[in-house]
Each structure stands twice: as C-alpha cells, then as structure tokens.
Amino acid sequence: MIENLRTALAGARFELRVLPRSPGDLMALVTAPVTTIVFLAITQHAGRHDLATYAVLGPALMALWSMALMVCGEMIDAERAGGTFEALVATPARPLPLLAGRIVVVVTVSLLSFAESWLVAALVFSIVVPVPHPGLFVAALLATVLAMAGWASIMASVFVLARSARIFQNSLSFPFYVLGGVMLPVSQLPDWLRPVTRLVFLSWSSDLLRDSLNSVGVRYAVPRIGLVLGFAVVGLLIGRVLLNAVLNRSRTAGTLAYA
Amino acid sequence: MDNAAGEIPAVDVRGLTRCFDTGSGLRKRGRTLVAIDGIDLRVDQGEVHGLLGPNGAGKTTLCKILSTVLLPTAGTVRVLGHDVRTDTAAVRAAIGIVFGGERGLYGRLTARQNIEYWGSLYGLRRAAARERATELLARVGLADRADERVEGFSRGMKQRVHLARGLVAEPRVLLLDEPTTGMDPVASRDFRVLIEQLRNERRTVLITTHDMVEAEQVCDRVSFINGGRILATEPPSVLGDWITRFERVDVAGLTEPLCATLAGQPGVGDVSRLPDGRARFETTETGAAARLVTELVSHGVTNLAISRPSLEEVYVHLFGTNGMAVRR
Numbered sequence: 031m032i033e034n035l036r037t038a039l040a041g042a043r044f045e046l047r048v049l050p051r052s053p054g055d056l057m058a059l060v061t062a063p064v065t066t067i068v069f070l071a072i073t074q075h076a077g078r079h080d081l082a083t084y085a086v087l088g089p090a091l092m093a094l095w096s097m098a099l100m101v102c103g104e105m106i107d108a109e110r111a112g113g114t115f116e117a118l119v120a121t122p123a124r125p126l127p128l129l130a131g132r133i134v135v136v137v138t139v140s141l142l143s144f145a146e147s148w149l150v151a152a153l154v155f156s157i158v159v160p161v162p163h164p165g166l167f168v169a170a171l172l173a174t175v176l177a178m179a180g181w182a183s184i185m186a187s188v189f190v191l192a193r194s195a196r197i198f199q200n201s202l203s204f205p206f207y208v209l210g211g212v213m214l215p216v217s218q219l220p221d222w223l224r225p226v227t228r229l230v231f232l233s234w235s236s237d238l239l240r241d242s243l244n245s246v247g248v249r250y251a252v253p254r255i256g257l258v259l260g261f262a263v264v265g266l267l268i269g270r271v272l273l274n275a276v277l278n279r280s281r282t283a284g285t286l287a288y289a
Numbered sequence: 290m291d292n293a294a295g296e297i298p299a300v301d302v303r304g305l306t307r308c309f310d311t312g313s314g315l316r317k318r319g320r321t322l323v324a325i326d327g328i329d330l331r332v333d334q335g336e337v338h339g340l341l342g343p344n345g346a347g348k349t350t351l352c353k354i355l356s357t358v359l360l361p362t363a364g365t366v367r368v369l370g371h372d373v374r375t376d377t378a379a380v381r382a383a384i385g386i387v388f389g390g391e392r393g394l395y396g397r398l399t400a401r402q403n404i405e406y407w408g409s410l411y412g413l414r415r416a417a418a419r420e421r422a423t424e425l426l427a428r429v430g431l432a433d434r435a436d437e438r439v440e441g442f443s444r445g446m447k448q449r450v451h452l453a454r455g456l457v458a459e460p461r462v463l464l465l466d467e468p469t470t471g472m473d474p475v476a477s478r479d480f481r482v483l484i485e486q487l488r489n490e491r492r493t494v495l496i497t498t499h500d501m502v503e504a505e506q507v508c509d510r511v512s513f514i515n516g517g518r519i520l521a522t523e524p525p526s527v528l529g530d531w532i533t534r535f536e537r538v539d540v541a542g543l544t545e546p547l548c549a550t551l552a553g554q555p556g557v558g559d560v561s562r563l564p565d566g567r568a569r570f571e572t573t574e575t576g577a578a579a580r581l582v583t584e585l586v587s588h589g590v591t592n593l594a595i596s597r598p599s600l601e602e603v604y605v606h607l608f609g610t611n612g613m614a615v616r617r
Binding site for chain 2: 033036037040043044047048051052112113114116117118119120121122123128281282283284286
C-alpha cells in the first residue's frame with residue numbers, strides 16, 4: 031500500500047514537471063475562458079441573467095473532461111510512442127498507481143478552468159457567481175477529480191487495447207457534454223435519455239456543482255457525493271483490469287513499444 | 290545449475306524460443322516469424338558477456354525477454370534464479386536495462402530529472418534519487434549538462450543518459466542493448482572504462498553489439514547470434530584472431546596477371562573488383578595480409594590499403610554465405 035502510494039506520488043511529481051512544458055496539453059485552459067465569454071455573451075444578450083451560472087460552470091466542466099480525454103487518454107500511447115513504456119514496465123513500480131498519480135495531477139490542473147471562468151465572468155461581464163454552499167462545492171470538485179481519474183485510466187487502456195476506439199476519441203467530447211449535464215442540467219434532456227445520463231458520473235458531478243451554486247438547500251448531498259466516489263472506485267477497478275489486459279497482451283504479442 | 294563456486298547463474302536460458310505473428314488486426318493469422326530459435330545461454334555472476342550479431346539476429350528480443358517486457362513462447366529463462374515469466378517483480382528489482390537509441394527518455398525533462406524519476410520508480414526516496422542522479426551523471430560525463438533538457442542532447446549524450454538510467458538502481462544484472470550506438474570515440478572509451486568499473490563491482494553485464502572491436506575489448510565471453518540461434522560462445526581473444534585473419538587488402542592499379550598470381554597465394558581467399566576498379570583481396574589466415582603487402586610492394590604496387598573485416602564478412606567466413614541475411 032505504501033509502495034503504491036509512493037509510486038503514485040512519483041507519477042504526480044513527474045506530471046507536475048512535464049505538464050507545464052507541454053503547452054498542447056494545456057490547450058483546454060486556453061479555450062475555457064473564451065468559451066465562457068461566448069456563453070455569457072449569448073445569455074446576457076438574450077437577457078437570461080438566470081443562466082449565468084450555467085454559462086460559467088459549463089466551460090469549466092468542458093475543460094475538465096477535455097483534458098481527461100485528450101491528455102490522460104493518451105498517456106500510455108504517448109509512452110509507447112516515446113519509447114519509454116518498455117523501460118517503465120521493466121521497473122518494479124506498479125503501472126496503475128503511477129498512471130493514477132499522473133492523471134490526478136492533470137485533472138487537478140484542469141480545475142484551473144473553474145477559476146478562469148469565474149474570473150472572466152467578473153472581469154469581462156461584471157458578473158460575480160456566488161457559491162452559497164462552498165463546502166459542498168469543494169467536496170463535489172474533489173470527488174469529481176477522483177472519479178475523472180478512475181475513468182481516465184479506463185480511457186488510457188481502451189485507447190491502447192482497441193486501436194479503432196481512438197478514431198472516436200475526438201468525437202467523444204460533445205456526447206459527454208450532453209450526457210454529463212455539462213452544458214445544461216440532465217433534467218432538461220428528453221425523458222428517454224435521462225436513464226443513460228445517470229450512468230455517466232459527470233451528470234451527478236455537474237448536478238452537485240450546480241446545486242452548490244444555488245442558494246436553496248441541497249437534498250441528499252452526502253449520498254450523491256458518495257455515489258460520485260463510488261464511480262471513482264468502479265473506474266479504478268475497471269482501469270486496473272484493463273491495464274493488466276494491456277500489459278499481458280502487449281508482453282505476449284511484443285507490442286509494448288512501437289517499432 | 291550452479292557454477293563451481295556454488296553460485297546460481299546471473300542469466301540461465303534453456304531452450305528459449307520466441308515467435309511473432311506478423312499478421313495484423315484483431316485476429317492475427319499472418320506468417321510466424323521465429324525471432325529466437327531454441328537457444329541455451331548461461332552467464333555467470335560478475336561476467337561481462339557479449340552478444341554479437343547483426344540486425345535482426347535476435348539480440349534485442351533476448352534482452353526484452355530477460356527484462357520481462359516480452360514473454361517467451363517456449364523454454365525457461367531465469368535471472369539470478371528468478372523466472373522471468375512468474376517472478377517478474379524479483380527480476381525487475383534485480384536488473385537494469387538500457388535499450389538505447391534516440392527515444393526512451395523524456396525530452397522535456399532535464400537529464401537530472403530523468404534519472405531522478407527513474408530512480409523513484411525503483412523505490413528510491415527523493416533525496417536518495419537526487420544524490421544518485423548527481424553521482425551517475427558525473428560518472429557518465431554529463432555533470433555539466435545535468436540541468437539541460439534531454440531534447441537538446443546529441444545522440445551520444447542521450448546514450449549516456451540511458452546508461453545512467455540503467456544504473457540508477459545499482460542493478461546486479463545490467464542489460465545493455467547496443468549501448469555505444471552514436472557515441473564518439475571518446476565516449477566509447479569512457480564506456481569501456483565504465484564497464485571495467487562494473488566488472489570490478491562484480492556486476493553482471495550482458496551487452497549486445499555488432500561491433501567486434503568493442504566486444505573484444507570489454508567482454509569476458511562472447512556469444513555469436515544470428516537467425517535466432519547462438520552459433521558459438523568464445524573468449525574474446527578469438528575475435529582479435531578473426532579480425533586479423535579476415536583482413537582486406539584493397540589495391541589500385543593492379544594488372545590482371547599480377548592479380549591472378551597473388552590470388553593463388555596461401556591465405557588469400559576471395560578476390561573481387563570494387564566499383565572503383567580496385568582489387569580486393571580477402572585473407573583467411575593470420576599474417577596473409579602482411580605477406581600480400583610485401584609481395585605487392587616488391588612489384589612496385591604501393592597504392593593499397595588494409596582494412597578490418599566487417600562483422601558481415603566474418604560471419605560469411607565462419608558461418609556460411611547466408612550468415613547476415615535479415616530474415617522475414
């Protein structure tokens with residue numbers, strides 16, 4: 031357990047060093063403020079000041095998902111392309127804690143998009159979005175980071191196991207923006223689609239975050255946080271199975287590295 | 290089986306076979322390529338063992354199997370008594386691997402950060418990893434460049450970082466896959482000094498190369514591998530013998546009658562014409578090149594050059610004409 035924790039910390043330190051030197055991986059943090067401006071401009075022009083919360087929260091959640099999908103999803107493949115994956119596998123360090131440590135850093139850094147969105151709203155539109163339930167807001171963010179890390183480890187493995195899945199990687203953004211309640215609450219979606227959204231952890235996260243910005247009381251906050259954490263555990267468990275499958279298949283087929 | 294001193298071998302390979310399916314897609318059903326074909330190899334602890342062979346001979350495949358990143362198709366492979374298939378954790382803790390080449394390092398990190406990271410993956414604490422990185426980078430001659438990003442390094446400098454990475458956990462068995470590729474002569478000499486230090490520390494080193502001179506200079510024993518098979522295992526002194534035995538003498542301005550006369554001399558093997566018109570004599574015994582040169586000079590022919598044989602030529606002489614074919 032302690033060894034795994036140390037490995038995760040080593041992965042986190044590594045990512046903290048690499049990420050600031052990889053501008054392409056931080057592109058979502060560049061687009062988040064711009065998207066916020068677009069969304070707020072539309073809602074304000076339409077006179078829907080009540081939608082300012084959605085316009086601020088949406089771009090931040092989009093950045094969160096985008097970095098998990100593009101940066102974390104590429105992690106194993108990038109190691110293979112860089113010729114480092116074989117040497118990594120040949121070390122005594124367990125791959126899942128290492129990957130998880132790196133992913134948590136990426137997802138945590140993507141939280142900067144929340145600060146960006148709030149700042150843009152305040153500086154460009156003079157709109158201050160209050161956070162009436164700061165404790166719930168922070169707890170929901172932390173749970174979301176962990177759930178995102180778990181599911182990012184699945185994506186990282188799937189994109190190696192099924193090469194064809196990468197074809198859909200770019201198109202996985204907008205369906206999840208809808209199913210995850212990123213752009214608008216899932217309660218606004220058609221009835222037949224709602225059960226599907228409940229299988230996407232992001233829909234629970236976005237509802238919680240949105241509720242934490244609402245001045246009325248929040249119902250079932252703790253069980254809902256627990257559910258998001260449950261998604262995190264399930265994600266990590268599936269990620270572990272898939273990562274082992276990646277390693278076993280690659281060691282058998284000789285495909286740990288690209289030629 | 291243990292050696293005379295009762296030590297388990299550092300590397301013990303028995304009947305190892307590794308096949309690859311060359312097909313693609315989910316249902317791979319292409320041709321089967323036999324990369325390693327039933328080899329046996331034993332390397333004792335503290336030995337510097339060379340694996341000499343051309344591209345595609347199976348050297349890298351063997352290194353990958355020894356380092357647990359590739360599974361054998363058949364046979365058993367043990368490192369310090371640990372099976373690479375079932376005792377992967379023990380094997381990984383005992384070995385260091387240098388795959389070498391342009392890739393395999395994190396270009397956006399400095400050399401020091403690279404080594405510290407790899408150290409942490411072997412369980413070194415931060416302070417220990419930092420100390421080890423400083424020590425190793427000095428040892429491979431990169432102390433002054435330790436805090437520069439690796440992406441700006443030359444191939445030879447990257448190779449030094451690879452070496453430092455391989456040594457970060459002070460491994461008992463070090464696998465070096467073509468470690469001097471891209472190194473300049475000074476760096477190659479430093480590398481030989483490093484291997485000597487490792488020998489004195491009684492570490493086991495398995496080094497793959499296609500450089501006969503390098504193998505002769507650093508190894509205790511050399512195994513000749515080609516086509517996935519070990520053709521012979523010899524002391525390195527035989528390499529020196531082969532190098533002088535299979536020398537080449539290239540001569541310009543040689544008349545056909547004199548060429549024919551010299552071709553019949555003892556110790557002269559094949560004679561051919563190079564594209565530029567020079568005649569090439571290939572010798573087959575030690576001293577034949579010197580006799581040939583004496584004879585040529587006595588006939589007033591002085592535009593000549595002696596060169597060492599390539600590995601390909603030695604393989605052709607020793608193991609047949611198909612010795613260097615890269616199999617498909």
